[in-house]
Amino acid sequence: MRFVLLQNYGEVASMCPPMTEWSAKDIKAHIDFQHAMNADLIERGELVNAQGLAEPDQAKFVVADGAGGAVIIDGPFPESKELIAGFRLVDVDSMERALEIATLLSAAPGMGGESIRQPIEVRQVMSAPDPEM
Amino acid sequence: MPYTAIDTEHLLRSLAPQVLGVLLRRDGDFTAAEDAVQEAMVAATRQWPLSGQPDNPLGWLIRVANRRVIDERRGDEARRRRELLASSWSLPDPEPLPAHDDALLLLFLCCHPVLLPASAIPLTLRAVGGLTTREIAAAFLVPEPTMAQRISRAKTKVKAAGSRFRMPAEEEMHERVASVLRVLYLLFNEGYATSAGPDLHRTDLSGEAIRLSRALVAWLPDDPEVAGLLALMLLTDARRAARTTESGALVALAEQDRQRWDRSLIAEGSAVLNEALSRRSVGEYQLQAMVTSVHSRTATHGDTDWTEIAALYELLERLTGNPMVTLNRAVAVAMAEGPHAGLALLEPLAARLGSHHRWVAARAHLLQLAGDEAGAAETFAQAAAGATNLREQEHMLQLAASARGAGAAHDDAVVETGHS
Numbered sequence: 050m051r052f053v054l055l056q057n058y059g060e061v062a063s064m065c066p067p068m069t070e071w072s073a074k075d076i077k078a079h080i081d082f083q084h085a086m087n088a089d090l091i092e093r094g095e096l097v098n099a100q101g102l103a104e105p106d107q108a109k110f111v112v113a114d115g116a117g118g119a120v121i122i123d124g125p126f127p128e129s130k131e132l133i134a135g136f137r138l139v140d141v142d143s144m145e146r147a148l149e150i151a152t153l154l155s156a157a158p159g160m161g162g163e164s165i166r167q168p169i170e171v172r173q174v175m176s177a178p179d180p181e182m
Numbered sequence: 183m184p185y186t187a188i189d190t191e192h193l194l195r196s197l198a199p200q201v202l203g204v205l206l207r208r209d210g211d212f213t214a215a216e217d218a219v220q221e222a223m224v225a226a227t228r229q230w231p232l233s234g235q236p237d238n239p240l241g242w243l244i245r246v247a248n249r250r251v252i253d254e255r256r257g258d259e260a261r262r263r264r265e266l267l268a269s270s271w272s273l274p275d276p277e278p279l280p281a282h283d284d285a286l287l288l289l290f291l292c293c294h295p296v297l298l299p300a301s302a303i304p305l306t307l308r309a310v311g312g313l314t315t316r317e318i319a320a321a322f323l324v325p326e327p328t329m330a331q332r333i334s335r336a337k338t339k340v341k342a343a344g345s346r347f348r349m350p351a352e353e354e355m356h357e358r359v360a361s362v363l364r365v366l367y368l369l370f371n372e373g374y375a376t377s378a379g380p381d382l383h384r385t386d387l388s389g390e391a392i393r394l395s396r397a398l399v400a401w402l403p404d405d406p407e408v409a410g411l412l413a414l415m416l417l418t419d420a421r422r423a424a425r426t427t428e429s430g431a432l433v434a435l436a437e438q439d440r441q442r443w444d445r446s447l448i449a450e451g452s453a454v455l456n457e458a459l460s461r462r463s464v465g466e467y468q469l470q471a472m473v474t475s476v477h478s479r480t481a482t483h484g485d486t487d488w489t490e491i492a493a494l495y496e497l498l499e500r501l502t503g504n505p506m507v508t509l510n511r512a513v514a515v516a517m518a519e520g521p522h523a524g525l526a527l528l529e530p531l532a533a534r535l536g537s538h539h540r541w542v543a544a545r546a547h548l549l550q551l552a553g554d555e556a557g558a559a560e561t562f563a564q565a566a567a568g569a570t571n572l573r574e575q576e577h578m579l580q581l582a583a584s585a586r587g588a589g590a591a592h593d594d595a596v597v598e599t600g601h602s
Contacts, residue, residue: 094328094335176570
């Protein structure tokens, strides 16, 4: 079963301030944690992909104008908190395991090494259909 | 004919389980031996097309793989003892044991009941099927290091379970064969389910499952369930061309152009099935193959003998107790005796399957058969919301829309009648 674990720019349960206000040591601990998570997921044979996305103010929205062209909207966006910050695609044996990974991710270290308690959106990826037997 | 990379690949794949068998007999360490065979195969893939195939390819592979095992074990020490090792390489080739025994024993190891299918399948493809990690990773759309780790952990788990490279004891034989059949069945499904559209370039996993099942029939000729599984795969695979549109959309069984079914696969599958049935020891794969066979020999969907299919599902239900089988039976009964008989079988499953989109979809179909288009439209939409695969979801959305359309047309007709 595949799941995407999504993180956005929304508020975190710990009320931890944004990373721009953290010490270099805290930032390093956070990045090391993310790398260690990926290494562990690879070691378990579960990681398919992990990507961080560029900042929301670099995002663009493209809307077709109905005449073959498009309107392209540049940031910044007032709803930037809803934009995706990054994702992991994992291939695991069960929903329980996906939730377990999300629990670990949500507890990533933030300012002063405290858990950020960031919400992780867990979404199952559609699979291929079974044969009609 | 010039010697090509394709020749190397075919040869290597047939030799891989034999090499592994020889190593396991010598040493018994599944994890190390399997890795070493994989490395030897990769080395052969690189070297043979350039330098030509060795006179004794099996001996070459055994020597190279054996060297890897020893190197791995001794680590740095290996370098210091190179001379000593060199003498061991020049030992005469061991007399290879009959290949089929080794591959069968490997199949028992790789499909060990302690493994979940997601691990057993890639391990089987590598150790018995002779595919490389890269090919397997590509087939499952997973990065190579992730797949390598999954295979490595699977081997560790088999080792920890204390499984040995030998025939399972008589009393566990049934469970072990059942485990192998299940892995091959799921491997087939994995390939069949994704054999369309953008995934066409993927390794032919269904073909692998059929290849391994054919071999298994030869190794275990007295087990009719093994033949039953092969028959099921052949009869199902025969529909492949009719099962998707050119753009990769799913075509339901009822709408498939049966002219496009592969007659030779059907003939072969039917022969295998009949031979299995003559042994008079029916099992779940033979029963499933029988259901598939009813469709195979029916010219049009409208002519289907639903009474026979319902009876087969009833046997299967008694054998497995699987509620999904009851669901299939309910649909067959609805086709044979009318939608209300089917719905009566379906409703009691609500407690066990009520949230499963397949149950919801079956209910929607039966409501539609019963003429309740509005109820069907609502229920198809509900099934679409619960679907966990895209093609099924698209299919459900379309059925919901056409049920809504039919309901609306029906309402219009009523209004018009009211006016006249």
